[in-house]
Amino acid sequence: MIRIQHLTKSVGVDKIPVLKGVSLDFQRGEMIALVGASGSGKSTLLRCLALKEKWDQGSFAVDGTDILKDPFAGKRKIRREWAYLEQNPQLNLNRTALKNVLIGQAGQTPLWRMATGMVRSDDYMGAMDVIEQLGLLEKAHDKCEKLSGGERQRIAIARALVHGAKVILADEPVIGLDPKSQESVMETLKKLCEEERATVLTVIPIELAERYATRIVALSGGEIAFDISGRRLTVRERNML
Numbered sequence: 001m002i003r004i005q006h007l008t009k010s011v012g013v014d015k016i017p018v019l020k021g022v023s024l025d026f027q028r029g030e031m032i033a034l035v036g037a038s039g040s041g042k043s044t045l046l047r048c049l050a051l052k053e054k055w056d057q058g059s060f061a062v063d064g065t066d067i068l069k070d071p072f073a074g075k076r077k078i079r080r081e082w083a084y085l086e087q088n089p090q091l092n093l094n095r096t097a098l099k100n101v102l103i104g105q106a107g108q109t110p111l112w113r114m115a116t117g118m119v120r121s122d123d124y125m126g127a128m129d130v131i132e133q134l135g136l137l138e139k140a141h142d143k144c145e146k147l148s149g150g151e152r153q154r155i156a157i158a159r160a161l162v163h164g165a166k167v168i169l170a171d172e173p174v175i176g177l178d179p180k181s182q183e184s185v186m187e188t189l190k191k192l193c194e195e196e197r198a199t200v201l202t203v204i205p206i207e208l209a210e211r212y213a214t215r216i217v218a219l220s221g222g223e224i225a226f227d228i229s230g231r232r233l234t235v236r237e238r239n240m241l
Helices: 042-049 071-081 097-103 111-116 121-133 149-162 179-196 206-212 235-239
Strands: 002-011 016-026 031-035 057-062 082-085 167-171 199-203 215-220 223-229
Touching (some): 002 042, 016 057, 042 082, 042 167, 071 082, 097 121, 121 149, 149 167, 149 179
Parallel strands (some): 031 199, 031 215, 082 167
Antiparallel strands (some): 002 016, 215 223
């Protein structure tokens, strides 16, 4: 279980509050959609959970381990077991899509493998299977510099899946994708939750949240407006965003 308590985050010299005492519990296998207006704190929440932003206050426990009390071990655990997917994925543009998937991010892969790009044959086949599932088999041997923004995002998702991420934090993973590709990505994430019992916390449009999420958490002004099981939002709930 993942437990966040009283997460507070402010930015700038004037310490403008972005998150105001956010508390949430996540269970294995949940697909949680974060919804809310621009500036409500959704992306900042994901970055704080990925330890890419320093918390002002709060506690952060994963399976009973206090992540913030031991920053070195905590950060290592998050890097190894969690995947953070940005709007603009951090890929090596000079390497192929397949090599990016195989090698992974810092903290997921030994340094010698990141430097040499050497991989095992069984890793190769597993990566190709995931790339095919995401509809990019014909792009596997193209350098990432040649891929569109949407294709790069799907390669980043494939990378997370191949390296066995237990938790995926996805900041608008379907932005810029056509409807068919959006559906492919969302179905893949949903299947990951159902079959692998992974946890997905993602910023997605309300329409996709209603369709795919097992739970919808809405932020407004840096606070939780509501936290409900996945379903269609009522008019009142939409007006709260």
